[in-house]
Amino acid sequence: MPFGEFPILHYLGNIIDILLVWFVIYKLIMVVRGTKAVQLLKGITVIVIVNILSSFLGLHTLQWLMGQALDWGFIAVIVIFQPELRRALEQLGRGKIFSRNTVNEEEEQFQQIEAIVKATSYMAKRRIGALISIERDTGMGDYIETGIALNANLTSELLINIFIPNTPLHDGAVIIQRQQVSAAACYLPLSESPFISKELGTRHRAALGISEVTDSITIVVSEETGSISLTKNGDLHRDLSQDVMKEMLTRELLSTSKMSSSTLWTWRGKKNG
Structure with a gap:
């Protein structure tokens, strides 16, 4: 019997189709968010709007120009968005279909947390x-470009050496991307919130600023007091102990619901030890 004779299945198929399209669009937005691609997308949107208005108002020359820009724009998009497209394909390759053993990925994330906790302590x-800012879903390519590229394996020793005073890389932020130290001496946007305590310095404002525009997690060690703070989603958590910071990082970076029982047992054992 033809598929069209089952209206419920037809409507269900349309709903699934729409949801999948929106999911793809959402993932694309998350990939380009925080990068120069956002500005380019705004430019493309302007061209589309101008093309529609010129057609409506009968501005044939302008409409022809906008049409040419749209017709050949796909080539420019491939060239201009090459880093973002590559990142999207890499994320697709790291999906469940092509992923490595989940336990190995969890172990890498666990080691990342251990290295950060040890270094900050x-x-x-x-x-x-x-x-120290940790990239999550939102791309931080623009901020990585402001620093010195390292692309080095994440270790506590490396983090400590980077922030030793009077060294070339100590001034600025370290950005961690996919369990690697992607860059150091990076500039992060400062928060303009009027509710920030005046006793907090530039590091805390930068940590809050990046948490307001991305979903990254940022850790601050105060040079004046030695206190540890963490920012996420525009919130500042101050004066954290080593254990509390470790729990927060574990909860945010390695959700307990997704952890294998062996990994969770190992983390608890090391924590209690």
């Missing part, structure tokens, strides 16, 4: 100022 005791 060391620096806090010695009042070494630090600013």
Whole structure:
């Protein structure tokens, strides 16, 4: 019997189709968010609007120009959006269909948390100022470009050495991307919130600023007091102990619901030890 004779299945198929399209659009937005591609998308939107208005008002020359821009724009999009397209394909390749063993990925994330906690605890005791931002779904390509590219394996020793005072890379933020130190000495946007305490310095404002425009998690070690703070989604959590910071990082970066039982047991064992 033809598919069209089942209206319920037809409507269900349309709903699934729409949801899948919106999911793809959402993922594309999350990939380009925080990068220069956002500005380019705004430019494309302007061209589309001008093309519609010129057609409505009968501005034939302008409409022809906008039509040419749209007809050949796909080539420009491929060239201009090459980094974002590559990132999207990499994320697709890291999906469940092509992913490596989930336990191995969890172990890498666990090691990342351990390295960050160990480094920040060391620096806090010695009042070494630090600013560490961890990329999540929102791209941080624009901010990575402001710093010095490293693309190095994440270790506590590397983080500590970067923030040692009077070294070339200590001033600025470290951005961690896919369990690697992607860049150091990066500039992050400062928060303009009037509710920030006046006793907080530039590092805390930068940590809040990046959390307001991306979904990253940023850790701050105060140079004056040695206290550890964490920002996410525009919220600042101050004066965190080592255990509390570790729990927050684990909850945000390695959700307990997705952790394998062996990984969770290992984390709890090391925490209690």
